[in-house]
Amino acid sequence: MASQGDIVVGVDHSAASVAALRWAVSEATQSGRQVVALRAWSFEPVADLGAAVAGSPETVADRERRQLEEVVGEVRAEHQGVAVRAELVEHSAAVALEEASKTAAMLVLGSHGRGRLLKLLVGSVAEHCLREARCPVVVIPARTVPEPEKETAAAPEPAGSYYPGPLL
Numbered sequence: 001m002a003s004q005g006d007i008v009v010g011v012d013h014s015a016a017s018v019a020a021l022r023w024a025v026s027e028a029t030q031s032g033r034q035v036v037a038l039r040a041w042s043f044e045p046v047a048d049l050g051a052a053v054a055g056s057p058e059t060v061a062d063r064e065r066r067q068l069e070e071v072v073g074e075v076r077a078e079h080q081g082v083a084v085r086a087e088l089v090e091h092s093a094a095v096a097l098e099e100a101s102k103t104a105a106m107l108v109l110g111s112h113g114r115g116r117l118l119k120l121l122v123g124s125v126a127e128h129c130l131r132e133a134r135c136p137v138v139v140i141p142a143r144t145v146p147e148p149e150k151e152t153a154a155a156p157e158p159a160g161s162y163y164p165g166p167l168l
Helices: 015-031 049-054 057-078 093-100 118-122 124-132
Strands: 007-010 035-041 084-090 106-110 137-140
Touching: 007 015, 007 093, 015 035, 015 057, 015 084, 015 106, 015 137, 035 057, 035 093, 057 084, 093 106, 093 124, 106 124, 124 137
Parallel strands: 007 035, 007 106, 035 084, 106 137
Antiparallel strands: none
């Protein structure tokens, strides 16, 4: 788990969480702190199609660990002078981050911008952390994260599958 004074970053499958990790590493460059990239996971085949297809908790944990290491490796390559440690925790993201906040210098999270009221601005995990964390919480707004570039020679969309993108 996070040590006293670490900058803990919630890393999930979103571009906003990668932006949060980059922000935290930049902050660690200035403060000399260590960064902990924390990814929470659970085996819920009813709610997670990937877990259902994977078939076992070990397979899901391996998939989550590989994805976390890939993101952390990419950010480490960009900022070689900062210590970034990857941690995989079997728990809900909100509870894992709340627990990490007990010893962290700060939590850094990406916002998903979905839901109602406060969730509209920050997302449910960030909302939980803003209420329950025992350290300062930094939320990187999803709207500040550039969208991945689209391929110019992409195949045309099949009829009936048009998705206009985010509605916010």
